[in-house]
Amino acid sequence: MTINLKSSEAPIREQRLGAITGYSGTLKDLVGRTGCGGTVKNCDRTFSQSSSCSSGCAQTLLAGIVDAAIVNHAPIGCAGDTIYHNIANQYGRFYREWGNRNIQLVNTNIEEPDTVFGGADKLREGIREAWRRFTPKAIFITTSCASGIIGDDIRGVISELADEIPVPVIQVSCEGFRSKVWASGFDAAFHAVLTGIVKPPREKQPSLVNMVNFRGSARAYITRLFDRIGLVPSFIIPFSTVAELERISEAAVTATVCTTLGSYIGTALEEQYGVPYVKTIPPHGFAGIEAWLRGIGAVVGKQAEVEELIAEERAATEGDLAELRRRFKGKRAVIGMGPSYSQSYLGVLDELGIEVLHAASWHYDQRYDYGEQPPAILRAAERDKDVTFSVADQQLFEITNTLSRLKPDLYFSRHPGSSVWAAKLGITAIPVIDEYSAFGHRGLVNFGWRIADALTNRNFVNKLAERVKLPYTEWWYQQDPYTFLEKEAV
Amino acid sequence: MAGVIEQIRNVCALGALQSVAAIERAIPIIHAGPGCGQKLWSALANGNGFQGAGYSGGHSVPCTNSTEQEIVFGGEEKLRETIANTLKVMDGDLFVVLTGCTSDIVGDDVGEVVRGFKNKGAPIVYVETGGFKGDNYFGHELLWGAIIDQFLEAADAVQPGLVNLWSVIPYQDPYWTGTLHAVADLLRSIGLTPNIIYGPGEGVASVRKIPSAQFNLLLSPWNGLKTVGRLEEKFATPYLHYPALPIGATETSAFLRAVGTFAGVPAGKVEETIRREEARYYYYVERSADLLFETRFLPGHFVTVADSFYALGLTRFLINDLGLIPEVQFITEVVPEEYRPLIDAEFAKFDEGLVSPVHYGADGATVRDELAKRTFRERPLILGSSWDRDISRQLKGYQLSVSMPVSDRLILSRTYAGYDGALRLTEDIYSVILGSFQ
Numbered sequence: 001m002t003i004n005l006k007s008s009e010a011p012i013r014e015q016r017l018g019a020i021t022g023y024s025g026t027l028k029d030l031v032g033r034t035g036c037g038g039t040v041k042n043c044d045r046t047f048s049q050s051s052s053c054s055s056g057c058a059q060t061l062l063a064g065i066v067d068a069a070i071v072n073h074a075p076i077g078c079a080g081d082t083i084y085h086n087i088a089n090q091y092g093r094f095y096r097e098w099g100n101r102n103i104q105l106v107n108t109n110i111e112e113p114d115t116v117f118g119g120a121d122k123l124r125e126g127i128r129e130a131w132r133r134f135t136p137k138a139i140f141i142t143t144s145c146a147s148g149i150i151g152d153d154i155r156g157v158i159s160e161l162a163d164e165i166p167v168p169v170i171q172v173s174c175e176g177f178r179s180k181v182w183a184s185g186f187d188a189a190f191h192a193v194l195t196g197i198v199k200p201p202r203e204k205q206p207s208l209v210n211m212v213n214f215r216g217s218a219r220a221y222i223t224r225l226f227d228r229i230g231l232v233p234s235f236i237i238p239f240s241t242v243a244e245l246e247r248i249s250e251a252a253v254t255a256t257v258c259t260t261l262g263s264y265i266g267t268a269l270e271e272q273y274g275v276p277y278v279k280t281i282p283p284h285g286f287a288g289i290e291a292w293l294r295g296i297g298a299v300v301g302k303q304a305e306v307e308e309l310i311a312e313e314r315a316a317t318e319g320d321l322a323e324l325r326r327r328f329k330g331k332r333a334v335i336g337m338g339p340s341y342s343q344s345y346l347g348v349l350d351e352l353g354i355e356v357l358h359a360a361s362w363h364y365d366q367r368y369d370y371g372e373q374p375p376a377i378l379r380a381a382e383r384d385k386d387v388t389f390s391v392a393d394q395q396l397f398e399i400t401n402t403l404s405r406l407k408p409d410l411y412f413s414r415h416p417g418s419s420v421w422a423a424k425l426g427i428t429a430i431p432v433i434d435e436y437s438a439f440g441h442r443g444l445v446n447f448g449w450r451i452a453d454a455l456t457n458r459n460f461v462n463k464l465a466e467r468v469k470l471p472y473t474e475w476w477y478q479q480d481p482y483t484f485l486e487k488e489a490v
Numbered sequence: 491m492a493g494v495i496e497q498i499r500n501v502c503a504l505g506a507l508q509s510v511a512a513i514e515r516a517i518p519i520i521h522a523g524p525g526c527g528q529k530l531w532s533a534l535a536n537g538n539g540f541q542g543a544g545y546s547g548g549h550s551v552p553c554t555n556s557t558e559q560e561i562v563f564g565g566e567e568k569l570r571e572t573i574a575n576t577l578k579v580m581d582g583d584l585f586v587v588l589t590g591c592t593s594d595i596v597g598d599d600v601g602e603v604v605r606g607f608k609n610k611g612a613p614i615v616y617v618e619t620g621g622f623k624g625d626n627y628f629g630h631e632l633l634w635g636a637i638i639d640q641f642l643e644a645a646d647a648v649q650p651g652l653v654n655l656w657s658v659i660p661y662q663d664p665y666w667t668g669t670l671h672a673v674a675d676l677l678r679s680i681g682l683t684p685n686i687i688y689g690p691g692e693g694v695a696s697v698r699k700i701p702s703a704q705f706n707l708l709l710s711p712w713n714g715l716k717t718v719g720r721l722e723e724k725f726a727t728p729y730l731h732y733p734a735l736p737i738g739a740t741e742t743s744a745f746l747r748a749v750g751t752f753a754g755v756p757a758g759k760v761e762e763t764i765r766r767e768e769a770r771y772y773y774y775v776e777r778s779a780d781l782l783f784e785t786r787f788l789p790g791h792f793v794t795v796a797d798s799f800y801a802l803g804l805t806r807f808l809i810n811d812l813g814l815i816p817e818v819q820f821i822t823e824v825v826p827e828e829y830r831p832l833i834d835a836e837f838a839k840f841d842e843g844l845v846s847p848v849h850y851g852a853d854g855a856t857v858r859d860e861l862a863k864r865t866f867r868e869r870p871l872i873l874g875s876s877w878d879r880d881i882s883r884q885l886k887g888y889q890l891s892v893s894m895p896v897s898d899r900l901i902l903s904r905t906y907a908g909y910d911g912a913l914r915l916t917e918d919i920y921s922v923i924l925g926s927f928q
Contacts, residue, residue, distance in 0.1 A: 046571045046572075046575055047552070047571070047572060047575035047576065047578075047579055048552070048553060048554070048555050048572065049549055049550055049551060049552055049553055050520060050524070050526070050527025050528060050531075050548075050549050050550075050551040050552075050553035050555070051524035051525070051527075051528070051549070051553065051555045052524060052525050052528045053523055053524045053525025053526075053528070053529075054525070055525055056525055056528065056529060071494075074621075075502045075591060075620075075621035075622045076495055076498055076500070076501060076502050076621070076625060076852075077501040077502030077503075077504055077505060077526065077529060077530055077533075077621040077626075078502075078525075078529060078621070079495070079498045079501075079529075079533075080498070080501050080505075080529030080530050080531075080532055080533035080534075081525075081528070081529045081532050081533070082498060082533075083498070083532065083533050083536075083537035083538070083876075083895040083897060084532050084533075084536060084537045084897075086537075086876075086877070086897070087537060087897050100879065100880060100883065101880060102497065102854075102877055102880050105496065106494045106495065106496045107494060107495045107496075107498060108494050109493070109494055109495050110621075110622050111622050111623075111624075112622050112623055114622065115591075115595055115622050122494065125493060125494055126494045129493075129494050129496075129855075133496065133855055144591075145523045145590070145591050145592050146591040146595065146621065146622055149561060149591070149592065149595045149596070150595070176523035176524055176525040176526070177523045177524075177556055177557050177558055177560075177561055177592055178557070178558060179557075180524060180555065180557055182524070182525070393524065393555070394549055396549050396550050397550075397579055416532070416536065417528070417531070417536075417543060417548040417549045418549065420542070420543065420548075421543075421550070469545070469581075470545075471517065471545050471546040471550055471580055471581055471582065472579060472580065472581055473578065473579060473580065473581045474581075475578060475579075476578070476579045484575055484579075
């Protein structure tokens with residue numbers, strides 16, 4: 001067992017997965033040196049820009065559970081991201097035709113006296129209020145830098161209230177200072193769900209697939225694909241219920257659209273309850289979806305049905321793909337995304353015939369919880385041509401420097417607050433906000449046509465770039481992009 | 491001790507970083523954990539009118555991204571390194587170091603680090619804005635205390651007619667840019683020269699100019715009193731405190747008269763401006779009267795859920811000009827006890843002897859519970875944030891998002907201040923009403 005569900009919290013990715021946020025080199029170098037038990041050392045920066053923390057990632061998942069509530073034990077600013085979480089919540093509810101409703105979260109409003117005398121009283125009040133206001137099926141307590149440093153005994157407060165609050169109250173350890181890898185917050189959320197919500201299976205549900213994702217826009221498409229092979233997806237964890245989460249141990253298989261997101265819960269369910277986790281490359285593009293469907297098919301014994309489905313989907317989209325490749329001939333791009341997407345989109349852009357000049361990854365997991373290197377980077381490293389590769393917790397000064405040197409036609413990014421800076425440089429920026437962009441054969445061609453549209457009318461970016469200055473000195477543009485990345489001690 | 495908060499309507503003291511970002515070519519530097527900048531920007535700018543990152547905001551803000559290392563061993567060295575390299579990489583005219591919870595709890599000597607750079611001539615100040623110290627209204631005043639004490643220098647001479655404009659808090663108020671420019675136009679209309687400080691304009695040069703103003707104009711119920719008080723103390727600049735954001739003819743004309751009198755503008759000039767502006771304003775109001783009186787699309791009593799700037803400004807307009815009846819007003823920022831009597835008094839003296847109950851506090855449950863208790867005979871008008879759309883739907887109210895977070899509107903130069911702003915507000919309110927069934 002690599003994942004310890006007896007422990008009160010998930011160790012951060014730096015400890016578990018050898019995750020790094022500082023590296024500059026090439027894709028093949030990184031893959032080569034992190035294979036066969038090898039590791040690269042993280043390089044710190046002597047200059048950095050505002051990143052993101054675990055608590056945002058934990059809360060974005062947990063705030064999406066429709067009948068749970070969150071007590072954010074923190075000063076009020078730590079709830080800053082809940083406004084965007086509510087936008088995502090309203091958007092998701094709208095498309096599911098569920099009617100509008102705000103997320104269920106209270107912030108305990110830690111103030112100066114609490115940093116001296118402790119915040120236990122406020123936490124107690126927060127839990128009681130969450131119960132009184134929402135009558136949730138579970139309450140998650142997300143921690144903060146302040147609650148962590150003052151050392152509030154959260155577990156103590158939870159056990160004190162055990163008789164009073166008749167639903168699970170679960171600690172989510174996501175103090176911002178603990179990890180530079182914001183995805184550690186996904187693991188913190190999943191750990192809380194696994195240890196506080198998920199129950200041992202009553203009986204196996206042979207057609208149920210745990211589909212680990214964010215917002216689930218491609219529900220209809222996936223439901224149709226899965227129906228062809230006799231499977232039914234359950235999209236977790238945003239927009240699921242506590243009752244649904246209790247039963248994920250009964251599923252036939254766990255799959256994910258993002259291996260950065262899904263590997264912790266997938267591995268844990270496999271180890272703890274024998275639910276196989278599909279460890280293929282993510283389902284983006286032709287190669288992605290085909291490997292992924294075959295992975296699922298192999299688990300449930302539906303190989304023949306999968307092959308038939310793949311052939312059909314290919315036939316329906318090959319014409320479009322050929323036309324897109326013709327259009328994109330000679331187009332060059334830079335990628336800046338989280339690791340799973342950065343790696344996966346190297347393959348996606350290959351399929352579309354777009355040359356990748358550089359890939360940046362917001363962090364890098366040297367191996368996943370099941371002990372292997374991320375499959376998408378292994379696949380990308382099999383390509384003949386190497387590509388420069390950097391790892392940074394979204395350090396825009398490095399990206400801006402790189403983009404201004406390489407002058408690509410396109411910048412593909414994922415994470416709010418990233419693509420706009422490329423647009424300000426006059427580069428056509430394609431933000432991959434929806435996790436199901438380029439999902440499957442049809443998603444790939446839809447994505448391709450979206451890129452074609454963006455390249456067809458460049459008026460907005462061209463005119464913006466003529467008038468806007470970025471906040472960097474001329475000196476910085478003359479420097480190597482990794483000037484402030486400490487050299488790796490070899 | 492304030493209670494828990496559901497549905498945040500402001501952020502913590504470190505939110506003042508957005509006030510820095512609102513000054514052109516001023517660069518915030520955050521000494522805090524990795525998520526603070528993202529969360530605060532996401533709340534104040536992104537999810538609030540989609541105001542964007544601007545020149546130096548969002549993920550461009552230099553930050554120490556403090557981790558366990560800085561908490562256990564202190565973060566001063568990391569901060570020193572970050573500032574030194576910020577001065578090389580970032581192209582700015584003023585750098586403001588703002589601290590978060592991590593630094594303030596462990597007690598880094600940030601002043602010592604920053605003074606090292608200041609002594610070598612860097613235009614840099616620092617302010618300790620650990621999130622647990624207060625909300626961003628509090629942080630905004632801390633910021634100006636720091637800029638006044640550490641950056642501003644006495645002017646050689648006072649520039650007659652120059653007025654520093656202190657009012658709504660940038661980004662917290664999604665309408666700030668349009669509002670400051672609208673008020674500036676009002677000042678120009680009576681011959682004064684406004685110094686706007688934030689938004690498109692002169693950037694840090696306008697900050698340096700602050701001590702040379704003839705007077706400071708504070709257009710706010712209470713926030714900013716410390717700032718103008720400190721400026722008076724340090725540079726002997728007098729200030730005019732006008733509590734209500736002027737919206738509509740009644741208040742805007744009263745505002746112009748008050749400013750004119752204080753500034754020594756000849757009364758004839760002020761009255762001429764008012765006559766011209768009111769005539770233009772009432773041309774449009776007359777056009778609206780047909781809709782208001784010839785149709786049945788009148789809202790019932792109104793509710794505001796906003797900070798004291800907007801709760802007071804909107805209430806005055808809706809009562810004194812639009813002739814509506816107040817139900818209850820919610821004031822969402824932390825108003826220090828000492829200022830509450832000032833605000834309570836304002837809500838007890840509207841035209842026609844009207845008064846409005848006021849609730850203080852940021853907790854969304856207060857709004858929900860208070861409104862659920864009341865009987866609305868007609869569909870109420872609810873001017874609040876996007877959070878309040880839920881309760882508005884339940885009450886079958888007419889809802890318009892005017893206060894943070896405004897996540898259902900894109901806001902660029904829109905403002906409800908002044909004569910024209912009131913016309914925009916009237917248009918927006920009645921567009922909600924007319925659009926609610928068509």
